[in-house]
Structure formats: structure tokens, C-alpha cells
Amino acid sequence: MARVEDIGQQDNWRCWLCDDSVDPAMSVNDDRGPSVDARMTDRKAKKKGKGKSKGSTDLHERLAHRGCNTGKGNIEAVVIWNEQLFTIDPVAIIPTVDRLAAKGGREIFCRCPTAADADTTAAWLIDRISRLEPGLTLSSDIQEGGGQYLVALRA
């Protein structure tokens, strides 16, 4: 249990996948109970300056609900977009954030029908990613084009 306690404190007892709180007192056999999930990133590839290559992935341990844990069924980790947001063509959040963390620069996350939707969406993304990838500082970069608003983030 010591390991779950450590990872739980590191992640403030919040599930890295669904962003809900995890009860440390709940049984580890319960689907809402705590578990340690493995998260792979390509971060080390950049340090070597060689881009993606085999064996260059970085393994992080993150807190997840037992039911959300991707290790059990080898399901690919997916961060769910907030259903309240009006987004068009939203990208897969985890690989996009991994690219930002590894290479920096600017990544497009979605388009929005109005400027207000774009602002709300960018604020949600920055808040969500601050827990998904602590240590990555992002700023929003919203551009109007073709009657829509392109929501991008810059590392």
C-alpha cells in the first residue's frame, strides 16, 4: 500500500484519467478505489535529440481509479473532453500534450464556433493539463479564421 500512498499524494488523490477525486480509504479492490497506473511518454527522446526511437519512452506512475486504470486491459489511455464545451474536431488530448511536453511549440486542440467558446475551452484545457502534465506551462493561442476560432496552446 505504501506505493499507492506515495503516488496518491503526488497526484493529490485525483485520478489522472477522469480527473475525479480518489478516496484513499476505499478498498483497492473497489472500482472507485486507488490504483497505480503506468503512463508512457516520449520525453527522453528529446533529451537525446534523436526524435522517436525504440526504448526511448519514459515511464511515469500516476494515480487512477481501479476502474479507470489502463494497465488492466491494455486499453489506450484517453482523457475525455468536457461535454459542456462546444468543440469542433477535438484532437486526442494525451498524444497532443505529450508532443508539447517533448518538443514545445504550438499545437491545435480544436475549433470553436464563437470567441467565448474558444476562451472557455482554452481555460478548461490549461486547467486540465496542469494536472495531467504538472510542470508543463501553457498559454492559449486563439485565432479567428473562416468564421470559426482555432484553439491552440503554446508551451
Ligand SMILES: [Zn+2]
Ligand atoms: Zn478515474
